Amino acid sequence: MEFLLEISLVGLAVGGVYGLIGLGYVIVYRATRIVNFAHGNIMMFGAYCYFTGAAVLDLPWWAALPLAVTATALLGTAVERLLLRPLEGRSQTVAVMATFGLAAVLHGLVQLLWSARDVFMPPIFAQQPIVLGAMYIPANTGYGALLALAAVGVFLVLFRVTNLGLAMRATASDQVAASSLGINVPAMFNVTWACAAATAALAGVVVGSITTLNPNMGRIGLSVLAVVILGGLDSLAGAILAGLIVGWLEAVTGFYLGASYKDVVPFLVLLTILMVRPHGLLGAPRVERL
Numbered sequence: 149m150e151f152l153l154e155i156s157l158v159g160l161a162v163g164g165v166y167g168l169i170g171l172g173y174v175i176v177y178r179a180t181r182i183v184n185f186a187h188g189n190i191m192m193f194g195a196y197c198y199f200t201g202a203a204v205l206d207l208p209w210w211a212a213l214p215l216a217v218t219a220t221a222l223l224g225t226a227v228e229r230l231l232l233r234p235l236e237g238r239s240q241t242v243a244v245m246a247t248f249g250l251a252a253v254l255h256g257l258v259q260l261l262w263s264a265r266d267v268f269m270p271p272i273f274a275q276q277p278i279v280l281g282a283m284y285i286p287a288n289t290g291y292g293a294l295l296a297l298a299a300v301g302v303f304l305v306l307f308r309v310t311n312l313g314l315a316m317r318a319t320a321s322d323q324v325a326a327s328s329l330g331i332n333v334p335a336m337f338n339v340t341w342a343c344a345a346a347t348a349a350l351a352g353v354v355v356g357s358i359t360t361l362n363p364n365m366g367r368i369g370l371s372v373l374a375v376v377i378l379g380g381l382d383s384l385a386g387a388i389l390a391g392l393i394v395g396w397l398e399a400v401t402g403f404y405l406g407a408s409y410k411d412v413v414p415f416l417v418l419l420t421i422l423m424v425r426p427h428g429l430l431g432a433p434r435v436e437r438l
Contacts, residue, residue: 154283161293163395168296169351170376170387172344178320179340186247188369189254194220194349195356202270209272224345269356292354380431
């Protein structure tokens, strides 16, 4: 029982990181109805920005982290302004394909600037494991989850309490009504992409600290997209809940059934749930009027 509890805590910690990654997908989808398939590579770009600040420029983590988040948020604003805004009025499929192209460009750019080899992220967390009684949680996983959950909390407060968050939610709900109330809808789209990119940068730093840093780490984003679909593409709470569920299932399955089942069982559960709730755990059912 004690082993199960320890494994469960590790799985929930990983699930918290999944939730942070998924948050960026939901933020963009709620506002624009676009699934951003470049989100994982934006996350990778943010991780490399942190690596540059901490390892190349030799900055302390508390200076390198805001630098990486800011640089990645600026990338998000540039993507919205230069790539997606000119596609306004086109089919959503065109915008989605544009994000596929962006993912390929970022992958190549990272290899060009930083090379394709694996590198280790300079430590950002204390290296002593978190000890809870007789249970041990690996330092990078435990502290990374705490950072992820803190970031999720900050963004949820931003969306729920501030005027900016209110304007973003109004834009996501009804663009025409928001515009009639004086909200600058294109500016809200820009802010939305900046916020999503900022969450991606934080997630990239956490993932890079837990594993290693390489140009293929963006694939994690595609794995988490399935988690987001489970929670509901338009639900912030759903992304977090689904991340915790999948993280826990992966940990428990890998411990009891073996690593070969770790990536299979959680997604069998995902498919089963989606058969019952096609819009996800907390997603809003979509009503089509004919």
